[in-house]
Structure formats: C-alpha cells, structure tokens
Amino acid sequence: MANGSRQAAWEFFGTELKRRREDAGLTQVDLGHRVFVSGGYIGQFEQAIRKPQLDVAKRIDEVLQTDGFFERLWRKLIKDQPYTEYFAHVVELERLATEICEYAPTVVPGLLQTREYAQAVFLAGNPLAADEYIEELLKGRMARTRLLKDATRPVYWVVLHETVLRVQVGGPAVMAHQLDHIAALVRERKALVQVLPFTTGAHPAMGKMMKLMGFEDAPPTVYTEGVFSGSLLDEPAVVRRTQSSYDLIRAAALSSEASLALIESAAEDHRRCASST
Incomplete structure (x- = not known):
C-alpha cells in the first residue's frame, strides 16, 4: 500500500471512529x-x-461494541506497511516528535544508518531471506532516515556506546562509510x-537501548x-525515571567535540583495515 493510500485508510479509521x-x-x-x-x-x-496502539483499538471496539472492527482495520493497516507490528507505532511517533533522545549500546540507530550498514544488519538477522524481503526492509529503513533531512526535523540527540563504533558490521569499508555519515550529520x-x-x-541502562520522544x-x-519485541511506555513515573537515566548517560559521555573526534578516528581505523585486506 502506497503512503498516500495508507494515510487515506487511517483517515477512514478516524472518520469511522468519530461517527x-x-x-x-x-x-x-x-x-x-x-x-x-x-x-x-x-x-x-x-x-x-x-x-x-493495538490494545487501544481493542478497547475502542469493546466500548463502542463494534465487533472487532477497529482491531481488524488496525491489523490490516499495520500489515500493509514495511515495519514489524511492534515498531510501526514508533515510526509514526518519530514523525510527530519535536525531540528524540536515544541511547544505542550496540548498533547504530536506524535514523543514522546508511543503506549498506542497514543491509548488513538485516542480513545478519535474516540469513536465509530472499533479496526481495531484504529490499523491502531497506526501503522502510531508508524512508525513516529522511526524517533528519526534513526542514521540520525534530531535535535529535543520540549517545552511542563506543562498542557501536568498533564492531565491524558489514566489514571495515561499510563501517568507515557509516561513521563518515554520522560525522557529516554532526557537522x-x-x-x-x-x-x-x-x-x-558501569553506567545506567547497561546494554539497554532507549528512545525518548x-x-x-x-x-x-x-x-x-x-x-x-518492543515496548512503548508513557506512564509519567517511568518516563521521568528513564529521562534521569538518560541524563546520567549523557553526562558520562564525551563532549560533542571529543565525540566527533573519536568517531572520525574510528572511521580512519576501519578505513586502514579495509585498505590492508
């Protein structure tokens, strides 16, 4: 389903809900x-x-006694888009957010990924998948990255653990290009x-990714x-506690200038590795 058609379908969902x-x-x-x-x-x-979210659609059906209409429509709309069910709502919220703060302990966040890096990630998780399936995943991922190029893009603040810079996802040449891309976005x-x-x-949220919107x-x-699996949480106490953990991580991280220097140094390390093979 094309983006325009999908939006029209969500508008139908809203119109029916109001009626x-x-x-x-x-x-x-x-x-x-x-x-x-x-x-x-x-x-x-x-x-x-x-x-x-799905649980809200189900509760709407219960309250309005619509015999599962909104749940079925929700499932149809989610099925016809290029993201896994548990992540689809996150993509919608990214587009509405005015600020996104993210901590990535092991992998470059999707919004920062290059096509080659994303392909390596998808192939690692789907080693027997057909090329067509991987290509669909890549289309969805690359569509998300355009968010940072929009004039109305959100403020995007991300903390990367150094592990992200060092693990050679896709090989040294792919990593060098990926880190060059991140450095360019910073500059x-x-x-x-x-x-x-x-x-x-040791630091808060060790090994746990988090995204605050x-x-x-x-x-x-x-x-x-x-x-x-993924979880969207908006309970105020949980959000406040997560924000506190993120603030501690941000305080423990290198400054923006030192971080950029380390990213560029790591890119050069990968580049030298690629040229020596």
Whole structure:
C-alpha cells in the first residue's frame, strides 16, 4: 500500500471512529476515559494525526461494541506497511516528535544508518531471506532516515556506546562509510551525537537501548526494545525515571567535540583495515 493510500485508510479509521463515537453519545473525553487515553488522543486518532496502539483499538471496539472492527482495520493497516507490528507505532511517533533522545549500546540507530550498514544488519538477522524481503526492509529503513533531512526535523540527540563504533558490521569499508555519515550529520548540525567511551565502565541502562520522544501537544513517550519485541511506555513515573537515566548517560559521555573526534578516528581505523585486506 502506497503512503498516500495508507494515510487515506487511517483517515477512514478516524472518520469511522468519530461517527461511531457520536452514535454512542460519547464525547472524545468520555471515550478517552473509558479506553485509558486522553480526550486529546481520541481527537488525534479521529484526525489521523496519531495512530492508536493495538490494545487501544481493542478497547475502542469493546466500548463502542463494534465487533472487532477497529482491531481488524488496525491489523490490516499495520500489515500493509514495511515495519514489524511492534515498531510501526514508533515510526509514526518519530514523525510527530519535536525531540528524540536515544541511547544505542550496540548498533547504530536506524535514523543514522546508511543503506549498506542497514543491509548488513538485516542480513545478519535474516540469513536465509530472499533479496526481495531484504529490499523491502531497506526501503522502510531508508524512508525513516529522511526524517533528519526534513526542514521540520525534530531535535535529535543520540549517545552511542563506543562498542557501536568498533564492531565491524558489514566489514571495515561499510563501517568507515557509516561513521563518515554520522560525522557529516554532526557537522551539518542535523544531529547531536555523543560517545560513551569504554573507560566509563558501569553506567545506567547497561546494554539497554532507549528512545525518548517529546511532542508539542502530547505527553512524552519512551520506547525500549528486546529480542523481536518492543515496548512503548508513557506512564509519567517511568518516563521521568528513564529521562534521569538518560541524563546520567549523557553526562558520562564525551563532549560533542571529543565525540566527533573519536568517531572520525574510528572511521580512519576501519578505513586502514579495509585498505590492508
């Protein structure tokens, strides 16, 4: 399904939600209270500005007694897009965010990946997959990276553990190009990047990626990821605790200038390795 068609389908989702909510005699606030989101969220669903998560779609069906209509439509729309079900909502939120803060302990974050690096990551996780499947994954990943090139891009601040710079994903030539790309984004002031060096030792959230997203008219959200799974969290206490952990990581990381120097030095190390093979 093309992006335009998918957006039209989400608009249909919103139109139906509004119609059936009003038929039930409920305000946006009434429905939001019953499905455990704000009335403002319901309004954003109805305008196709924001997409509900699956559990919310299910609760809407229960409250409006729509016999699974919104769950089925949600599953159809998620199936017809290039992201895994648990990550699709994150992609939508990235587009709405005014600020994204991310910590990456092992792998370059998707928003910063080059095509060659992303391909190596996908092939490592899908060694027997057909080329067509890998290409679909790459299309989705590369579409996400365009977010940082938009005039209305969010403030993007990422902390990379030094491991990310050293592990040769795709080989030394791919890594050199990947780190050059990150350095270029920093120099173009499209991303704020810090490196947490090996010498830091123990630190908060060891081995755990985290993404914090802030919005102009909605509460902040945290995304964390496991093995073939992910969790979106917006409970205020959890968000505050995650923000505190991220602030500690950011404070322990190298300065922006020192981080850029280390990224460029690591790129040169990979380049020398590539030329010697």
